[in-house]
Amino acid sequence: MQAYDVVIIGAGHNGLVCAAYLLKAGYSVLLLEKRSIPGGGSTTEETMPQEAPGFKFNPCAINHIFIHLGQVVEELELRKYGLEYLYCDPVVFCPHPDGKYFLAHRSVEKTCKEIARFSDRDAEQYAKYVEYWQRFVNSIDAFFNSPPKSLVDIAGNYDFKKLQDLFSVIGGVDTTLDLLRTVLSSPLDNINEYFDCEFVKAPLARMSAELSSPPSQKAMAFGAMMMVLRHNPGMARPRGGSGGLVDALVKLVTSIGGVILTEQDVEQVIVDDGKAVGVRVAGGKEYRANKGVISNIDAKRLFLQLVDEKDIDSADANLRDRLDRRIVNNNETILKIDCALSEPLKFEHHDHRDEYLMGSVLIADSVNHVEKAHTDCTIGLIPDEDPSMYLVMPTALDPSMAPEGKHTLWIEFFAPYQIAGAEGTGLKGTGWTDELKNTVADRVIDKLAQYSPNINNSIIARHVESPAELGERLGSYKGNYYHIDMTLDQMLCFRPLPEIANYKTPIDGLFLTGAGTHPGGSISGLPGRNCARVFLQEHKPIAQALKDARDTITSTVKSVFKGD
Numbered sequence: 293m294q295a296y297d298v299v300i301i302g303a304g305h306n307g308l309v310c311a312a313y314l315l316k317a318g319y320s321v322l323l324l325e326k327r328s329i330p331g332g333g334s335t336t337e338e339t340m341p342q343e344a345p346g347f348k349f350n351p352c353a354i355n356h357i358f359i360h361l362g363q364v365v366e367e368l369e370l371r372k373y374g375l376e377y378l379y380c381d382p383v384v385f386c387p388h389p390d391g392k393y394f395l396a397h398r399s400v401e402k403t404c405k406e407i408a409r410f411s412d413r414d415a416e417q418y419a420k421y422v423e424y425w426q427r428f429v430n431s432i433d434a435f436f437n438s439p440p441k442s443l444v445d446i447a448g449n450y451d452f453k454k455l456q457d458l459f460s461v462i463g464g465v466d467t468t469l470d471l472l473r474t475v476l477s478s479p480l481d482n483i484n485e486y487f488d489c490e491f492v493k494a495p496l497a498r499m500s501a502e503l504s505s506p507p508s509q510k511a512m513a514f515g516a517m518m519m520v521l522r523h524n525p526g527m528a529r530p531r532g533g534s535g536g537l538v539d540a541l542v543k544l545v546t547s548i549g550g551v552i553l554t555e556q557d558v559e560q561v562i563v564d565d566g567k568a569v570g571v572r573v574a575g576g577k578e579y580r581a582n583k584g585v586i587s588n589i590d591a592k593r594l595f596l597q598l599v600d601e602k603d604i605d606s607a608d609a610n611l612r613d614r615l616d617r618r619i620v621n622n623n624e625t626i627l628k629i630d631c632a633l634s635e636p637l638k639f640e641h642h643d644h645r646d647e648y649l650m651g652s653v654l655i656a657d658s659v660n661h662v663e664k665a666h667t668d669c670t671i672g673l674i675p676d677e678d679p680s681m682y683l684v685m686p687t688a689l690d691p692s693m694a695p696e697g698k699h700t701l702w703i704e705f706f707a708p709y710q711i712a713g714a715e716g717t718g719l720k721g722t723g724w725t726d727e728l729k730n731t732v733a734d735r736v737i738d739k740l741a742q743y744s745p746n747i748n749n750s751i752i753a754r755h756v757e758s759p760a761e762l763g764e765r766l767g768s769y770k771g772n773y774y775h776i777d778m779t780l781d782q783m784l785c786f787r788p789l790p791e792i793a794n795y796k797t798p799i800d801g802l803f804l805t806g807a808g809t810h811p812g813g814s815i816s817g818l819p820g821r822n823c824a825r826v827f828l829q830e831h832k833p834i835a836q837a838l839k840d841a842r843d844t845i846t847s848t849v850k851s852v853f854k855g856d
């Protein structure tokens with residue numbers, strides 16, 4: 293049996309980040325990936341090699357935001373391994389049916405000028421909205437960069453500016469209570485408090501709903517971050533596609549001795565005397581892990597699919613039931629459409645400018661349009677009568693992703709995983725069939741054509757992936773690309789459950805990382821980094837404590853001398 297210090301189940305970007313930190317600390321690491329390529333939700337693939345050769349697509353993530361809130365890129369020196377980020381500016385365009393539009397530049401000031409074309413009041417309000425939520429983000433990002441229950445780590449991440457912002461949002465008793473009230477409110481409540489105009493409200497509702505819940509959902513007002521972060525730290529894409537991040541990580545990991553094996557579907561975590569000691573893959577081969585097994589897949593999949601019931605029960609008699617019943621995956625996921633285009637989209641009813649296509653394009657006619665797009669999914673309906681969507685034309689920013697003069701189009705349409713009334717039919721009993729996914733995709737494209745009529749004659753080829761197929765590819769419950777829902781009750785030290793929120797599990801030597809752990813889904817690398825930190829604290833407590841203390845002192849000294 294081949295033996296390593298650490299075996300990681302899954303080579304998503306978080307598994308790779310975690311591996312890189314452990315390899316740098318001197319451990320031998322094996323990553324086992326079930327697909328034929330590493331990367332999970334951060335790949336770039338030539339999805340249609342026959343019909344559209346030379347066109348490269350991101351089947352999942354495209355816009356990288358959260359990774360710029362942490363130090364992963366710098367600490368791992370990923371630029372040395374070929375990673376280059378291209379920043380989007382403008383960051384969001386949302387055409388309104390009445391001819392107005394919302395165009396957000398990276399600069400808040402420029403964005404306010406765009407809003408002021410149609411509403412002076414909402415332009416002024418926008419500056420206040422962004423300023424408030426930016427302070428909120430600054431005051432909590434210390435949590436993102438630490439294991440959620442490691443108070444010393446969290447405290448060490450506060451510099452002078454972050455402390456200032458923290459005290460500005462929790463200044464006195466009433467300010468703190470008011471912040472709490474805001475946090476408990478819905479994105480919609482918060483947006484209505486600031487703005488009058490639908491052409492501003494609708495895109496902000498759409499952005500908040502990126503956390504996969506309707507704008508009216510209480511305790512989700514922090515979804516405002518999804519817009520605010522696009523201004524600062526900004527929204528970027530690796531040159532060549534999201535796979536550029538994975539390529540750099542793979543180069544780093546393999547150059548320092550890490551081993552990545554693909555087409556290795558882990559079927560079993562081997563537990564011996566209460567300790568995780570290795571894994572078994574499909575076909576029966578076993579790999580030994582002398583120091584630990586780390587899972588890049590979420591706790592629910594890990595324990596309910598890969599760990600023997602007896603081993604879980606003897607470590608924690610309640611865990612199986614809690615994972616099964618307490619962790620929530622709603623019914624909403626994505627129907628993904630990728631197109632090869634012969635020419636760029638043209639928003640001809642909105643005074644077309646090529647810069648509209650640099651960032652995210654939202655089709656969100658009203659707040660109610662967005663609301664329906666999400667609530668329908670919850671009850672198993674497909675909101676395709678009048679589709680709302682999120683799209684990107686990646687080649688506007690990075691022409692290298694298609695043959696010269698040609699373009700690619702990435703469309704994300706929120707759709708139910710399980711269709712109501714179609715239980716037991718279609719793929720995996722979800723009701724999704726090839727015919728249905730193509731009918732829905734036709735409707736989505738028809739809606740887009742109301743804004744960009746030239747789409748109808750510019751599609752060279754298209755690839756549609758139904759929610760059931762996406763679920764198959766990612767392996768997650770109900771195709772949840774955040775592994776588990778990103779609602780407040782499942783964030784921070786509640787993610788995925790309080791007793792396993794600090795990346796450790798009741799089985800000795802078995803650790804969790806990935807989107808299903810703090811700080812959650814999306815491209816950040818932070819679950820990978822934080823998990824590695826906990827693993828190292830466990831195995832090299834003194835060395836790691838000294839390193840953490842040095843990092844804290846360095847960052848404090850830097851912040852004092854920068855004068856911020």
Ligand SMILES: Cc1cc2nc3c(=O)[nH]c(=O)nc-3n(C[C@H](O)[C@H](O)[C@H](O)COP(=O)(O)OP(=O)(O)OC[C@H]3O[C@@H](n4cnc5c(N)ncnc54)[C@H](O)[C@@H]3O)c2cc1C
Binds near residue numbers: 558704773806816
């Ligand atoms: C359509 C779509 C669009 C998105 N857009 C964005 C975006 O623009 N920006 C953003 O930040 N995020 C986006 N996301 C979310 C983002 O892709 C994920 O949250 C992120 O990739 C999670 O990374 P991870 O490493 O934690 O997990 P994953 O990427 O899910 O990696 C887990 C890995 O484990 C492997 N695996 C699973 N089971 C096994 C097994 N039994 N044995 C071995 N290997 C296994 C999987 O194949 C996978 O490679 C999007 C997701 C989707 C689906």
